[in-house]
Amino acid sequence: MASQPRRGGVSLPDRRAPKNTNQDGIITKLINAPIVSRGKQAACDAVYVSKKLLRSTGKAAWIAGTTFLILVVPLIIEMDREQQLNELELQQASLLGAPPVNPTLPVPR
Template structure:
């Protein structure tokens, strides 16, 4: 076992000089070969490519959906909300006129009586 000396007077063993790594080297070699052959297989490559394409499409779809939601929301605020407010104001005005007419005792409109 060799050692390397660093500043401060501490000596550390070399990384490659471990006795346990030489025993497991044969198993690690087989495992690494199997892992590399699986990770380089066409099936894994196709799976990664399909997953990447699906993520890209999902991102684009989410982005365009957000833009459409923004357009629909601002259009609603600019066009529909003022219309709703005006219709509510008109309904309140009509209701007020009916209340005043009933308090003053004016006869109902001629079209409803005949």
């Protein structure tokens, strides 16, 4: 049985095997150039260092934040309470008719 011609449609040309020559293209020469490989290595190293720096910065921020919450926030709250108590004492003293006492000066006994 002989091969039948195809009916309808467009026939595409067969793919040809690439020519094997010893001459490489310009792009291939550029990709294989030593400067390009050094540039790729430098970029990889920069990404690696950036990731390490970001990770260590995140750890340092976590340590600083938790230390602030544990040590400094209660101190601020206590100082605010002390200030409110001093203001309340001054207000009560002024209502009772006593002269206002300067909290920075020592009280004579």
